[in-house]
Amino acid sequence: MNGLACKNPAWVQANDFSFSGLHNPGNTGNPFGSAVTPVTVAQIPGLNTLGISMVRIDYAPWGVVAPHYHPRATEILTVIEGSLEVGFVTSNPDNRLISKTLQKGDVFVFPVGLVHFQRNIGHMNVVAISGLSSQNPGVSTIANVVFGSKPDISTDILAKAFQVDKNIVQQIQWRF
Amino acid sequence: MNGLACKNPAWVQANDFSFSGLHNPGNTGNPFGSAVTPVTVAQIPGLNTLGISMVRIDYAPWGVVAPHYHPRATEILTVIEGSLEVGFVTSNPDNRLISKTLQKGDVFVFPVGLVHFQRNIGHMNVVAISGLSSQNPGVSTIANVVFGSKPDISTDILAKAFQVDKNIVQQIQWRF
Amino acid sequence: MNGLACKNPAWVQANDFSFSGLHNPGNTGNPFGSAVTPVTVAQIPGLNTLGISMVRIDYAPWGVVAPHYHPRATEILTVIEGSLEVGFVTSNPDNRLISKTLQKGDVFVFPVGLVHFQRNIGHMNVVAISGLSSQNPGVSTIANVVFGSKPDISTDILAKAFQVDKNIVQQIQWRF
Amino acid sequence: MNGLACKNPAWVQANDFSFSGLHNPGNTGNPFGSAVTPVTVAQIPGLNTLGISMVRIDYAPWGVVAPHYHPRATEILTVIEGSLEVGFVTSNPDNRLISKTLQKGDVFVFPVGLVHFQRNIGHMNVVAISGLSSQNPGVSTIANVVFGSKPDISTDILAKAFQVDKNIVQQIQWRF
Amino acid sequence: MNGLACKNPAWVQANDFSFSGLHNPGNTGNPFGSAVTPVTVAQIPGLNTLGISMVRIDYAPWGVVAPHYHPRATEILTVIEGSLEVGFVTSNPDNRLISKTLQKGDVFVFPVGLVHFQRNIGHMNVVAISGLSSQNPGVSTIANVVFGSKPDISTDILAKAFQVDKNIVQQIQWRF
Amino acid sequence: MNGLACKNPAWVQANDFSFSGLHNPGNTGNPFGSAVTPVTVAQIPGLNTLGISMVRIDYAPWGVVAPHYHPRATEILTVIEGSLEVGFVTSNPDNRLISKTLQKGDVFVFPVGLVHFQRNIGHMNVVAISGLSSQNPGVSTIANVVFGSKPDISTDILAKAFQVDKNIVQQIQWRF
Structure with missing residues (x-):
């Protein structure tokens, strides 16, 4: 699924199983x-x-x-x-x-x-x-996937999908 | 996953494995x-x-x-x-x-x-x-899930998520 | 199961997910x-x-x-x-x-x-x-697997398995 | 897969995990x-x-x-x-x-x-x-599945599949 | 694995997915x-x-x-x-x-x-x-499983497994 | 799970699927x-x-x-x-x-x-x-894992886990 190979068990160390810093607040x-x-x-x-x-x-x-x-x-x-x-x-x-x-x-x-x-x-x-x-x-964040993909999904498709005018779709696409 | 029980193998019939009508166009x-x-x-x-x-x-x-x-x-x-x-x-x-x-x-x-x-x-x-x-x-259809859930997701959350005015969110919600 | 490695996600293209020609009849x-x-x-x-x-x-x-x-x-x-x-x-x-x-x-x-x-x-x-x-x-096609393997399954085993004379088994083996 | 429900763990006994008689020869x-x-x-x-x-x-x-x-x-x-x-x-x-x-x-x-x-x-x-x-x-035994199913697979299909005359197919079907 | 049946999706509620009190210290x-x-x-x-x-x-x-x-x-x-x-x-x-x-x-x-x-x-x-x-x-807690099972594992087996005198095994068994 | 790659199916031989000697008693x-x-x-x-x-x-x-x-x-x-x-x-x-x-x-x-x-x-x-x-x-053999790990689990932890004096723990650790 993720294409990662496993390390030789004889070489693993505690650091392969640990991480530090989860007590630090993220930047909001x-x-x-x-x-x-x-x-x-x-x-x-x-x-x-x-x-x-x-x-x-x-x-x-x-x-x-x-x-x-x-x-x-x-x-x-x-x-x-x-x-x-x-x-x-x-x-x-x-x-x-x-x-x-x-x-x-x-x-x-x-x-x-x-x-x-x-x-x-x-x-x-x-x-x-x-x-x-x-x-x-x-993680698939809806706004990013639908309005912020690279390249954009056609404005016409999104207008039909969300049942709104194309200019509203474009307004949202510009934000992402 | 789907909570269905299996039929006794001795009772299965061809009809348990078949369906008719896939040649008929759906109503668009x-x-x-x-x-x-x-x-x-x-x-x-x-x-x-x-x-x-x-x-x-x-x-x-x-x-x-x-x-x-x-x-x-x-x-x-x-x-x-x-x-x-x-x-x-x-x-x-x-x-x-x-x-x-x-x-x-x-x-x-x-x-x-x-x-x-x-x-x-x-x-x-x-x-x-x-x-x-x-x-x-x-199937999770994005527009239905995000703008058409029952009850609605708070307009405020969607406005922030899609980075648009609340009235645009409400306009889309009304369609679903 | 099939021993194939996955391509780096950053390099995939639409052609990695498509195929053409399924409307063409096969040669019967x-x-x-x-x-x-x-x-x-x-x-x-x-x-x-x-x-x-x-x-x-x-x-x-x-x-x-x-x-x-x-x-x-x-x-x-x-x-x-x-x-x-x-x-x-x-x-x-x-x-x-x-x-x-x-x-x-x-x-x-x-x-x-x-x-x-x-x-x-x-x-x-x-x-x-x-x-x-x-x-x-x-795919395991029965006739090919049983009567057409390379090398052949012993005629004696197939004669016993299908309860027929060895010459009938050989007759079928010759076809495969 | 097999439609069996599990016993309440509090009620299991050694007999639920054992079997006797594997030293006895089967009837050949x-x-x-x-x-x-x-x-x-x-x-x-x-x-x-x-x-x-x-x-x-x-x-x-x-x-x-x-x-x-x-x-x-x-x-x-x-x-x-x-x-x-x-x-x-x-x-x-x-x-x-x-x-x-x-x-x-x-x-x-x-x-x-x-x-x-x-x-x-x-x-x-x-x-x-x-x-x-x-x-x-x-277990799917080839001879039983192909020549001994109930009802029979059409003789014509088997004749084509095994590339032999229908009477040879029927001869084998009679055995099963 | 656990023998539990799923609730009808139409009847699930937020309470089926929540729990309160994880901020309370356990009794040590x-x-x-x-x-x-x-x-x-x-x-x-x-x-x-x-x-x-x-x-x-x-x-x-x-x-x-x-x-x-x-x-x-x-x-x-x-x-x-x-x-x-x-x-x-x-x-x-x-x-x-x-x-x-x-x-x-x-x-x-x-x-x-x-x-x-x-x-x-x-x-x-x-x-x-x-x-x-x-x-x-x-959870299988080693001490409970090995020295505290009901009924006990034979003292003789544990003495041999842990390479100690039987009275030491019994001493540990008494604690569990 | 075991990090082994599969052999090319075209190269497999009967020896890749067989082993000899299971009739020989092990050394007890x-x-x-x-x-x-x-x-x-x-x-x-x-x-x-x-x-x-x-x-x-x-x-x-x-x-x-x-x-x-x-x-x-x-x-x-x-x-x-x-x-x-x-x-x-x-x-x-x-x-x-x-x-x-x-x-x-x-x-x-x-x-x-x-x-x-x-x-x-x-x-x-x-x-x-x-x-x-x-x-x-x-295979995880309890005595080896708990009393014979390299390095040792702290005697103090095992004494508390098995509710015995540290010298008994050490006595068992010395055996492994």
């Missing part, structure tokens, strides 16, 4: 007001083939992690500090929004392959830690 | 100008656990199958009649659009979990047949 | 009166690891695809043109033949690992398209 | 001169989901286990007593016969989904023990 | 000076089939999580507060101890099926959060 | 009075990816195979000669010992990942043959 000074610090097989080579990874997520007040999905992983999130609105949407035909406001110590699950999001709904920073069920979960 | 009289006729475990019970399904897709002139993804299946499509623009977008951080114009007899692959779309680019109807690598592939 | 001028045009990982490198492939099958009048099985794939077939007799046989101890006559637009499933066959039962050419649940499904 | 008084004593999930309920089973095989002098394959299991066989000719045939297009004569203490592997057979080539009884990589490996 | 007043608070499919039914779970671990000063392994999960642990000695031992024949002292913000991986342990090496409480790659990871 | 002249002769992918390269292996186990009178587990395989064992006490222990919280005395021809299953052991309870040599559900099952 961006339009979304959020930051994700991943600890996947890219950071810990020893995770290769082991089916798990971890991320820290920081949210400035009212910061958002935009709707996205992980093609290869379920996510289980716990709130370390603050209050967080979270939700995921089921696939066709129901497209039900399953959402909840989490407090410190709450845990929530985003099932594999479903679009989900989070939003800080308070005036303080929020910190969350998540486990993901793949060493290389992948 | 809708805003998208397209129609999908699925043949999954919902239509053929004998597909349970077997990891495959099939669909027929019809496109009116300039009809579109809007951006969507299958959480559990890769799709392999062949054009039976007409010319079809197809594409998929890779996940973060590259978000590359891989696209092509297909003619009759061309085959194209949409990898599992990636957002993809098709558009009829001619003045005649287009027909395609696809195989999918799951008996129950699932 | 052979003793079986049938032809299979495969579209597997051998034709589309981008199918590697994705668990799906497609074939076109052409049948001259009364042409047969001889009994065979796919060790790694279920097959879902639809008839594009003509009438086709199809069937598969369950494993021991029942060895039930599940068969049906298909018309244009009919779909039929051959479960993974079970022996199956098709026969054109009309006076016109038949065309079918199948999806298979592996990028490299494999 | 049949046209093939061989007998298979299976120890699968049908004999040991505790094997459910565990991916392994075992068989004892007895061969009278010159006895044969006819060409067959296991759709869900690789087989690893060791000869406890006697001399045994074994072989398997690779899938299309090569159809290579990989065969060997085994002595007491030799071990041989029959890869999943490939047709294989054994024959006692001595004047004494042979005993073998095999492990199989499924709790429910399944 | 026990001989080991540690406490594990699990959030698995037993606490969140919606985790069924999703391949992930989470635990909070509390360690009193010098508290120990005794050597154990998870038959079905890799564990990825991050230290929220304090200093923690961690290690795992590779399988035969090397039995290498891979260990490290972790500080706040450090992350460490315990590969599936390998024996591992943790110890608080400071004078303050330690808190860690782990993700595990199964909704039902299972 | 060691403190445990037992010997294991493995036939895994290390002995038969053709087993790669095929999910099965085999072992012969010899036990001198009162010889023991010490408590161990296979992280990647279920084991199915049959007694060829003699009487054998066998058992496995379920995971937390029950830690039930499921045990039985086997006679010649008896078969017993040790589920994947659970600690198990065997002991010859008679005055003659015992021989057993096992199948294992992986080409590379792995």
Whole structure:
């Protein structure tokens, strides 16, 4: 899946299984007001083939992690500090929004392959830690994939898909 | 995954493994100008656990199958009649659009979990047949999931995610 | 399973995911009166690891695809043109033949690992398209495996297995 | 796969994981001169989901286990007593016969989904023990599947498949 | 694997995917000076089939999580507060101890099926959060399994296995 | 999992699928009075990816195979000669010992990942043959992993884990 070869077991060391710095807040000074610090097989080579990874997520007040999905992983999130609105949407035909406001110590699950999001709904920073069920979960952020691909998807296709005028599609495409 | 129990092997019949009518055009009289006729475990019970399904897709002139993804299946499509623009977008951080114009007899692959779309680019109807690598592939259509969920995702979250004014978000939400 | 390495994602192109020519009839001028045009990982490198492939099958009048099985794939077939007799046989101890006559637009499933066959039962050419649940499904054609292996299976073993005289076994072996 | 439910772990007993009698020779008084004593999930309920089973095989002098394959299991066989000719045939297009004569203490592997057979080539009884990589490996014996299905595969199809006269096909069908 | 049936998708609610209280310290007043608070499919039914779970671990000063392994999960642990000695031992024949002292913000991986342990090496409480790659990871604590099974493993077997006098084995068995 | 590449199918030979000598008794002249002769992918390269292996186990009178587990395989064992006490222990919280005395021809299953052991309870040599559900099952022998790792696990941790004095821990560590 990820094309990585395994290290000879005789040569592995503790450093192949460790990472430092997850206590450091990420930089939320961006339009979304959020930051994700991943600890996947890219950071810990020893995770290769082991089916798990971890991320820290920081949210400035009212910061958002935009709707996205992980093609290869379920996510289980716990709130370390603050209050967080979270939700995921089921696939066709129901497209039900399953959402909840989490407090410190709450845990929530985003099932594999479903679009989900989070939003800080308070005036303080929020910190969350998540486990993901793949060493290389992948992320497809909807806005980037649909309106920010390189090259662009035809404006005409998106106008038809979202049932809006082409100039609105272009307005969004310019942002990404 | 799908919660279906298997039939006693002694009782299975040919009808548990068959379906009729895939030669019939779907009804493309809708805003998208397209129609999908699925043949999954919902239509053929004998597909349970077997990891495959099939669909027929019809496109009116300039009809579109809007951006969507299958959480559990890769799709392999062949054009039976007409010319079809197809594409998929890779996940973060590259978000590359891989696209092509297909003619009759061309085959194209949409990898599992990636957002993809098709558009009829001619003045005649287009027909395609696809195989999918799951008996129950699932579909998440981006516009429906993001702007048409029940209940709605907060306008504020979507405005931030797509970096547009809330009234544009609401305009799209009203359509779904 | 197939020993193929994946291409660097940054270098993939639309051509790694496409194939042309599935609208062309195969050459049925052979003793079986049938032809299979495969579209597997051998034709589309981008199918590697994705668990799906497609074939076109052409049948001259009364042409047969001889009994065979796919060790790694279920097959879902639809008839594009003509009438086709199809069937598969369950494993021991029942060895039930599940068969049906298909018309244009009919779909039929051959479960993974079970022996199956098709026969054109009309006076016109038949065309079918199948999806298979592996990028490299494999094919073991019974007659070739049993009577046409290189080197031959001992005539004595086959005579005992099929409960016939050795000269009948040799007669079949000579054909393969 | 096999539709069996698991027992409540609190109720399992040693008897759910054991079987007696594998030291007893099977009855080889049949046209093939061989007998298979299976120890699968049908004999040991505790094997459910565990991916392994075992068989004892007895061969009278010159006895044969006819060409067959296991759709869900690789087989690893060791000869406890006697001399045994074994072989398997690779899938299309090569159809290579990989065969060997085994002595007491030799071990041989029959890869999943490939047709294989054994024959006692001595004047004494042979005993073998095999492990199989499924709790429910399944068996498709070629002669039974092709010439002994219920109902029969059309004589015409088999005549074409094996490139012989219909009366030879019927002669074999009568035996099964 | 766990014998749980899935809920009808139409009836799932946010509560099927959430849990509260992971900010509460566990009770470390026990001989080991540690406490594990699990959030698995037993606490969140919606985790069924999703391949992930989470635990909070509390360690009193010098508290120990005794050597154990998870038959079905890799564990990825991050230290929220304090200093923690961690290690795992590779399988035969090397039995290498891979260990490290972790500080706040450090992350460490315990590969599936390998024996591992943790110890608080400071004078303050330690808190860690782990993700595990199964909704039902299972735990086999070595001391409990070997010296505390019900009924006991024969003293004679353990004396031979650990190469010590039987009275030492019995002394340990009495504790469990 | 094991990092082995597959051989080109065109070059495989019968020797890639065979091994000789499993009829030879292993050398039980060691403190445990037992010997294991493995036939895994290390002995038969053709087993790669095929999910099965085999072992012969010899036990001198009162010889023991010490408590161990296979992280990647279920084991199915049959007694060829003699009487054998066998058992496995379920995971937390029950830690039930499921045990039985086997006679010649008896078969017993040790589920994947659970600690198990065997002991010859008679005055003659015992021989057993096992199948294992992986080409590379792995073995973690409890005493070696816990008391014989290189370097040692801290005496303090083991004393706390087994609830005994440090000098007893050291006494066991010295043996391994």
